[in-house]
Amino acid sequence: MDSSAHSPIPFDLFVSKKHPGLTHGDLGFADASGNVIFKINRRSSKSSPNHNRRLLLDSTGNPLLSIYRYHNGLWRGFKGNDDEKQQCIFRVQRTVNKLTRTELEVFLVGENGEEDSVSKLKVKGFPFQKSCTIYRDNAIVAQTSLMYKLRQLFAKRSKFRVTIFPGSDDQVLVAALIVIFLD
Numbered sequence: 001m002d003s004s005a006h007s008p009i010p011f012d013l014f015v016s017k018k019h020p021g022l023t024h025g026d027l028g029f030a031d032a033s034g035n036v037i038f039k040i041n042r043r044s045s046k047s048s049p050n051h052n053r054r055l056l057l058d059s060t061g062n063p064l065l066s067i068y069r070y071h072n073g074l075w076r077g078f079k080g081n082d083d084e085k086q087q088c089i090f091r092v093q094r095t096v097n098k099l100t101r102t103e104l105e106v107f108l109v110g111e112n113g114e115e116d117s118v119s120k121l122k123v124k125g126f127p128f129q130k131s132c133t134i135y136r137d138n139a140i141v142a143q144t145s146l147m148y149k150l151r152q153l154f155a156k157r158s159k160f161r162v163t164i165f166p167g168s169d170d171q172v173l174v175a176a177l178i179v180i181f182l183d
Contacts, residue, residue, distance in 0.1 A: 003135055008166050013037060013179070016159040029162065035059065038175045054174065054179055055081065064172050065089070067179065073097075075180050077173075090173065091115060092123075092180050102127055104181060106173075123177050130160040132181050134174060141168045144178060146167075 012032060014063040017113040019028035019036050029038040063081035072077070073094045079087040088109045096103035105119035121141065125132025134141040142164045164174055 010163050010165045013162045013164065013171075013175075014159065015162055027179070038064070040170070040175070040179050044153075054183075056176055056179070065176050067176055069180075069183065077176050079181065088115075091175075092177065100126055102132075102181065104177065106177065111167055121173070121177070123181055125181065127182050130182070132178070136168075139167070140165055142174045 005171050013029040014032075014050050014062040015027065015029050017025075017027055019030050019034070021036060022028045022039065024043050027040040027042065028036045028141045029040075029157070030036045036059050039057040039061070041057060052069040054069075054156065055063055056067065058064055066078045066080065066082045066085075068078070068085070075092040076085070076088055077090045077092075078085055079089055090109060091107045093107070095105050102125060104123040106121035106123070107116050107118075108120045109115045120136060122135045123132055124135070125144070130146050131144055142162055144160055144162050146160050147181075162174065162178060164171060168174065
């Protein structure tokens with residue numbers, strides 16, 4: 001992980017499919033220097049049994065999380081490239097899915113495999129505008145926003161910013177939640 005993992009000030013990651021070094025279909029999370037910190041691999045085919053899987057990779061291509069979407073609107077995140085789905089670390093349930101608003105609740109799974117009965121994180125926002133806020137209790141963990149430029153009436157939706165606030169050591173989880181939110 002980079003030094004921004006425990007930064008005393010908020011830091012930004014820039015999300016785009018057009019960062020240098022990404023293959024077609026991948027989504028990259030880059031720091032202010034342009035270094036890709038995380039990548040999301042979305043290239044599985046529809047005929048594959050894992051076409052509802054997203055793979056979150058670190059900057060060197062090592063798998064951090066396997067994220068699976070199920071037909072009932074439920075998502076589960078597993079440690080590494082876990083095709084056997086053995087080490088579940090979180091579950092996400094969509095609670096509101098309206099045209100102008102989406103909300104997700106995140107339940108973490110402990111070391112013993114027991115899931116929390118109370119959601120630890122909430123995600124609220126508007127996917128079309130690439131804007132969401134991730135909360136832990138009443139504290140903001142991270143926010144996304146489109147990249148506006150001076151004298152630009154409409155921001156392009158192909159690139160947006162994720163601001164991660166101090167006290168959050170959940171960069172990987174934040175990246176995973178943003179992928180689920182935008183899907």
